[in-house]
Amino acid sequence: MTQEYLRDFNVTGFQESLVDWFLENQRELPWRESKDPYRVWVSEIMLQQTRVDTVIPYYQAFMREFPTLEALAEAEEDRILKAWEGLGYYSRVRNLQTAVREVVEKYEGTVPDTRKEISSLKGVGPYTAGAILSIAYGKPEPAVDGNVMRVLSRVFLIDEDIAKPATRKIFEGILYDLVSKKDPSSFNQGLMELGALICTPTSPGCLLCPVREYCRANEKGVQAELPIKTKKKKQTVKQMAAIVLRNEYGEVLIEKRPETGLLARLWQFPNIEITNENDQSQLLTKFLSEQFKVVAEVGPDIQHVEHVFSHLVWNITVFEGHIKERPNLESETRKWVSQSEIERYAFPVSHQKIIQQSLMTRV
DNA sequence: TACACGTGGGT
DNA sequence: TACCCAAGTGT
Numbered sequence: 001m002t003q004e005y006l007r008d009f010n011v012t013g014f015q016e017s018l019v020d021w022f023l024e025n026q027r028e029l030p031w032r033e034s035k036d037p038y039r040v041w042v043s044e045i046m047l048q049q050t051r052v053d054t055v056i057p058y059y060q061a062f063m064r065e066f067p068t069l070e071a072l073a074e075a076e077e078d079r080i081l082k083a084w085e086g087l088g089y090y091s092r093v094r095n096l097q098t099a100v101r102e103v104v105e106k107y108e109g110t111v112p113d114t115r116k117e118i119s120s121l122k123g124v125g126p127y128t129a130g131a132i133l134s135i136a137y138g139k140p141e142p143a144v145d146g147n148v149m150r151v152l153s154r155v156f157l158i159d160e161d162i163a164k165p166a167t168r169k170i171f172e173g174i175l176y177d178l179v180s181k182k183d184p185s186s187f188n189q190g191l192m193e194l195g196a197l198i199c200t201p202t203s204p205g206c207l208l209c210p211v212r213e214y215c216r217a218n219e220k221g222v223q224a225e226l227p228i229k230t231k232k233k234k235q236t237v238k239q240m241a242a243i244v245l246r247n248e249y250g251e252v253l254i255e256k257r258p259e260t261g262l263l264a265r266l267w268q269f270p271n272i273e274i275t276n277e278n279d280q281s282q283l284l285t286k287f288l289s290e291q292f293k294v295v296a297e298v299g300p301d302i303q304h305v306e307h308v309f310s311h312l313v314w315n316i317t318v319f320e321g322h323i324k325e326r327p328n329l330e331s332e333t334r335k336w337v338s339q340s341e342i343e344r345y346a347f348p349v350s351h352q353k354i355i356q357q358s359l360m361t362r363v
Numbered sequence: 364t365a366c367a368c369g370t371g372g373g374t
Numbered sequence: 375t376a377c378c379c380a381a382g383t384g385t
Contacts, residue, residue, distance in 0.1 A: 047381035054371070054380085088369025091384080125383045145381045165364065192381055201379070202374080231378090233366090262368070309369055349370065 021210035022190030037111035095123030142175030147195025153227035242271035307350035
């Protein structure tokens, strides 16, 4: 199967052209200043499904706050979630900490250098394993991400659906033979860099491509038709009502989201899902009474926030409310916080917008 | 296997 | 506007 794609293919020529191009044209990025496995690891986790420009400032701040594997292992969860706030896919950072702790305990603080061991770490899948092994340890391992599938789909004229999990194995199979044994790091990064800068999803820059002479899609003029990727299903929409509830000290009520699932363990303003056209302020009053044991005066709605996720949409109507007393919540998951304290907690972007409008109006 | 899991930017 | 996309993984 693999050798079928590589028949009559100039492997050495492709490797050299790609690596030479990468060494000459690679972007200067903060995580390229060091081959420290921990730093490479953090960057790879952040870069999952996330743009380079978005990651850069997060990476720099994260490495300042958690410079070593041990520092991250010892950090409190609220600190790492705050460092990840706004990046999305928050299980990434919780899994990263779980994995880092395992490296400290089981591997004496040294990131393992075999695919079997590194893949057993939480949050390290086939791509990340290959990326760390090749970039940090110089091992000739495949690292198949979206860029690589796009580039190789074109180079080898592969019309399998890259949205299907099984398709990744085809590319891994090719890469075991194709990856440079001389400079696996530059080869793998070069493939991704090429996908990011030249071999882009729409209007690829074939005239500038260092490997166009090896590209079968370019030869046939069908590069715009590849890769094949089926569409994902449509998002569902949820109507929500949230409340900024103040006590007589000017503090606001926040709660911690559930341990698992969407936005797990981030903080939020109390909210409910609205299923029909009921009186939302009345439902909120009832909700606060039953769940928080507080008698609230719920005012009019003050804001509407749309939160678009990859798989669903929240339409949030935000209400304002007051209570006369200050009930003791005595809970780790429900707190009264002042305006200055609230900055220490990590919120979903939709609730950050609520904070900005309701609590930081004098910005 | 298919779907859950975030967010912001590009066209 | 409404998609689509971006250095994927867990279940």
